Amino acid sequence: MDTRRSEQAGEASQVGIRAQGGSLAPGRVVGDGRYRLLAQFGVDERAAAHLWRARDGQLKRDVALTLLVGDPADAEAARLARRTLERAAHASKFGHGGVARVLDVLSLGSGVTSSEGLLGVVVAEWTKGSDLVDLVAQRPVAPAAAARMVQALAEAVDHAHQNGLVLGLDHPQRLRLTPDGALKLAFPGPLPEATLRDDVKALGAVLYLLLTGRWALPGGPAAIPAAPQAPTGRIIPPRSLVPTVPVELSSLAVRTIEDGGHGGIRTSAAILRVLDQVAEAEERTQLIKAVGEEEAVAEADGTVWTTKKPVKDVARRKKLAFGVTVLVVATVVILAWGGMMLINLFQGESKSSGPKINVAASSSQVAPPSGEQPPPAQQPPPAAPGVGAAVKPSAVAVFNPGSKGDSPGRAKNTTDGDPGTAWKTDEYDKQFPVLKDGVGLIVTFKDPVNLSQVKINAGSPGSKVEIRSADKKNPKLDETTVVATGELAAGESTIALQQPKQGQYFIIWITQLGENEDGKFITEVKDLTFLPAG
Numbered sequence: 001m002d003t004r005r006s007e008q009a010g011e012a013s014q015v016g017i018r019a020q021g022g023s024l025a026p027g028r029v030v031g032d033g034r035y036r037l038l039a040q041f042g043v044d045e046r047a048a049a050h051l052w053r054a055r056d057g058q059l060k061r062d063v064a065l066t067l068l069v070g071d072p073a074d075a076e077a078a079r080l081a082r083r084t085l086e087r088a089a090h091a092s093k094f095g096h097g098g099v100a101r102v103l104d105v106l107s108l109g110s111g112v113t114s115s116e117g118l119l120g121v122v123v124a125e126w127t128k129g130s131d132l133v134d135l136v137a138q139r140p141v142a143p144a145a146a147a148r149m150v151q152a153l154a155e156a157v158d159h160a161h162q163n164g165l166v167l168g169l170d171h172p173q174r175l176r177l178t179p180d181g182a183l184k185l186a187f188p189g190p191l192p193e194a195t196l197r198d199d200v201k202a203l204g205a206v207l208y209l210l211l212t213g214r215w216a217l218p219g220g221p222a223a224i225p226a227a228p229q230a231p232t233g234r235i236i237p238p239r240s241l242v243p244t245v246p247v248e249l250s251s252l253a254v255r256t257i258e259d260g261g262h263g264g265i266r267t268s269a270a271i272l273r274v275l276d277q278v279a280e281a282e283e284r285t286q287l288i289k290a291v292g293e294e295e296a297v298a299e300a301d302g303t304v305w306t307t308k309k310p311v312k313d314v315a316r317r318k319k320l321a322f323g324v325t326v327l328v329v330a331t332v333v334i335l336a337w338g339g340m341m342l343i344n345l346f347q348g349e350s351k352s353s354g355p356k357i358n359v360a361a362s363s364s365q366v367a368p369p370s371g372e373q374p375p376p377a378q379q380p381p382p383a384a385p386g387v388g389a390a391v392k393p394s395a396v397a398v399f400n401p402g403s404k405g406d407s408p409g410r411a412k413n414t415t416d417g418d419p420g421t422a423w424k425t426d427e428y429d430k431q432f433p434v435l436k437d438g439v440g441l442i443v444t445f446k447d448p449v450n451l452s453q454v455k456i457n458a459g460s461p462g463s464k465v466e467i468r469s470a471d472k473k474n475p476k477l478d479e480t481t482v483v484a485t486g487e488l489a490a491g492e493s494t495i496a497l498q499q500p501k502q503g504q505y506f507i508i509w510i511t512q513l514g515e516n517e518d519g520k521f522i523t524e525v526k527d528l529t530f531l532p533a534g
Helices: 002-020 075-091 132-137 143-162 196-212 247-257 268-299 314-351 408-415
Strands: 035-044 049-056 061-069 102-108 118-125 175-177 183-185 395-399 439-458 464-470 481-487 491-512 524-532
Touching (some): 061 075, 075 118, 132 175, 132 196, 143 183, 143 196, 143 268, 196 247, 395 408, 408 439
Antiparallel strands (some): 035 049, 049 061, 061 118, 102 118, 175 183, 395 439, 439 491, 439 524, 464 481, 464 491
């Protein structure tokens, strides 16, 4: 079935090319004279879709074009193309950092003429970065890096599926690697018959490709070899091809691609859970390896090996000598102070002329000498005025009234005490409240707390938030009360409530997103700390 479709797509492609009176080539203009072709980045033969970088002559910017090539007289080909264009138009309302934004959809009679030999065009924003085929051409990607790349793409799929959208990323040349190391669907336009399951299988195939350099689904580009199969027809696991691939990642790729059998992975949410576990395990492994290597070097024979000759740096030696001197002096001072404290402890009381103290009595029961005031009691330093010790919520979740997405699986990162993990909103093209009023996090405490302050460690300066209180776990926005507002800086920001608020449910509600270098809007929260009134 897939082979026949590919052959038909190839024939349709050739028909479309002949209808143009030549091949699609750099310099040609399509889309009613608006888009000038610059460079081709692939062909998805299954849909006769040619993937190009082009120049928008009207807006003077580069765009990504998915050209559906075919004979306008072929009714079936035209019907399939219309279905792809409808899906692409529906996806134009979808916004996520893992998917290039659809700018326009052109069909026959509406931006595309029959003389062009095209059945339609999907216009998307251009994605800077590198081609996925070039990425794996030299050697497979390191397992940890591959997991992170697929993790970012899986978040986009999860968000799209929650909104009932099929992305159609089951072809490697439709993807690009952005400069910040994330995979992005650069050429949107799902096949007419593509399903949510096809997107999930594509995630497994992309992971397989990064780990092995092989493509495990039908219809891949000729530049990438197909994944080998066992005599039973099952795909050979990545670990059998590259022994350094962890068992968990190898199993994840195969279980996601294959349809039959038990233990299959059929949702993007399940993939994200596994990738989170793999990432945590990888961090622990790297830490253990690093410690082990340091111990091995230290315990070998005391010799430090280097490939460079030592450099006689006089200035550096003077700084080092000064530092050592300061350290020695500080050590002597500390030792002297410690000795004096010990002397006072064992001898001071016996030489004093004050009254004897009953060690069984508390300090408040000891009477001072006549005419003297009692010494102040020795107590630990008090906490900040009006603020008690931090209280950790029992649960945290994304608060997204009337919508879904914004990485709900990562909300827990904001209360894990690790600033290395974070929760991010989706990446928006327009600032709140154009697309929606806002988004936030709702926290639940086991018992009601008298909240006084909220500390927010953020990676997106310029974001504005409201602290809201609620009377139930799943409130509507108009059922909550604003108790504090503030603007986040890079790093930790403290937002004090006008007066302490007793409650069990509180919301960090984002009313304005931060802006990144690409001009997109996003907010990142690394850690939340809740301080009750003291």
